[in-house]
Amino acid sequence: MSHQLGRVVSAILQRYFGDIVQQVGSDLFTYGSKPIGMIVKTTGLARSLVIDSLRTLLKFDLATFEPSANELIADYKLIPDNVLLLIRYPRYLLQMKSKYGSEAELLVEELLQQATCSASVLLVTIATKYKDDKEKNITILKLKEMFISLVTAGYIQQAPVAELKEGSEVPTLVPVATIVPDIEIRPLIQAMSSGDTSELKDNIYWRVNYDRFHLDFRDEIMIKAITRRIDENAGELMRFLLEQMYLKSPAWAAESSPLCALELRERCRGLAAERPLLHQYVDQYLKVLEENGGGFVRRVGDSGGGQLCVRAGLAARELVLAALDHTVTERLGSKAARIFRLIRARKYIEEDDIQKNAMLVNKECKQLTYKLLEEHFISVQPMRKAASSGGLAKAVYLYHIKLHDVSQAAQELCYRSLHNVLRRARSTRTAHARLRDKLRRVRTIVHGMRLRGEPQRNIDDVEETLTPPELAVLQDVEKQLKQLSTAELELDRNLFLFKWYFMYPEK
């Protein structure tokens, strides 16, 4: 709930939903929760516009509401975390496409666009959209099967249902357990041929379960980390461990309940043909994973061929540490990173000792230490010594790293740069709005002409309305925007890491 977060949220809302939703959103962010009347008053917008914006925010689950004190009107509240998720949507789609193929991608894409949708309407809309697309070969039957498997896998869940409490005018949304639906195909095909979805009586609504995707991302990060640290076979072993973990303990648990190594061995035997090395050296791999795997896995017992547990909480901590190391290196150079690592290794260290151990010139060392302190990467703890013989009370200053606070600071940095990126992209876009508009118009005209089969000469004439210098500028702008967009995605990856780390309470 920081100032930087507010700025990012506001910028994202502007990018996705326009100025008015942005105004309403940032107003809600600053004031916490408030009813419509108050929003109208503080933003100075027309009531109908505020209502429209609130509808948008509620539809995309970016805000919630609850009955206010008098039970007649609702108080609205922004959910900043969900606003940040808007940037992660492409990643969800990529995940779907790579894991389940294009049908799953289409389903999730449509569902993200609709926010909440009933299964039958969803299926019919997608099927009609891609009816003529021979390449993809989308049939409603395949879509239905994919939908059911996605629901079973937990990527799609039932949307909360409104309940009207007695004496209250405002509904409360109650989450419901997801039941795998039984979709009849005949009415869907009928609706498709008639092109009328209003006939479908389906009032079970679905939405995307972000949490399930986040679990996938977490697993991927852990497997990738192990793969890079040891090798692919170890990564595969980590995957098995995680799969077992899902069966035995809550998905986000900081430390899983003990897993039996025997089962792992059996899994590996099953894969003997594909990964002979893993099958042959499974015990050695487990040992390496334990000793050199960054603490992702810990041996908790020896019964039953060895008991292992996966420590996701510690993994998050290790990864955040690595990210911080990297940040310090990139921002302040490798010498500062050396000091940072030294302080981390010693936990609490005096300034003199830093100078002695970091092997740097005194002045430079001091400067870098202060710089680290200034950027909140390290903190200082004064320890007063009792007044001794000298008469002067001398204080000792101990430098140390409060990981939780440093991660907060780094997260703020991410927010700040995300905001900067969004702002920069926006100003580039407005500065070249006219040219981009022209390009778009020329493209649509040319496209239309191609469809009509007009001679190439005429098409060239139209294309030449964009002069070479204009084209050069446009290319430049496109490149810039692409870079900024990529930066957004990268920043989001880091934010995910920090969010994962903050999930576990500070020790």
Next chain:
Amino acid sequence: MAGRGRGRGGSNLSFTHDQLQALGIARGDNTSQVLIPPPLFPKLEAKPLPLTSDAATDYMLIVKDLFIEYLHESPAYVKRKTKTDGIERYSDKYKMLALDAKNNKVLDCVWANMPVELRPQAKRTQVSNRKRKFADQDAIDKRLLTLEKKENQDDTDETVDTAENEKAAKTQEVNDDEEIEDEQEEEMEMDDGTDYANNYFDNGEEYDEEDDNLDDGPVY
């Protein structure tokens, strides 16, 4: 000796030469005072690493742009009603038509999950239709004609007494009655609207809505 405990003659206002040297500032290091604010965009000290660009990133960028484009086209992207700048243009008509068509679309939500105040109120478009029906010159003419005929019939009733005439008048009357009944029914339906149209309570929000016009300035 009082007051001379530490240092003499105000020398404690600044560091001594030795103290400065201990802090790492040599003679002549003293820079002149900076009177200008720091630059708004300071130069980067280190060049940032290049961003990854592979097929997956490209895919995500395309998907992202498509999603944003979709949102901008959808009614979720809230815009003000189009206003003209006072200069009439020929193209205005088409522009406004296109924009307003977009504006008038209502976001497709699950209304049951929304508070009552956000649900779309049943719009009274029928009212305007009805008015137009009366404003229609033909309708007025027709009505006047029937009334005139009726009057004439009343007059002629006394003098001429043909069965045919009476029959015609009767059917006319019946027709008229039906028409009136129809209208009444229509009115009833209209007032009903849907459940959403009914405001069961007064939440007091309308209280200060009248104040909107105060901006125009006081009335002298």
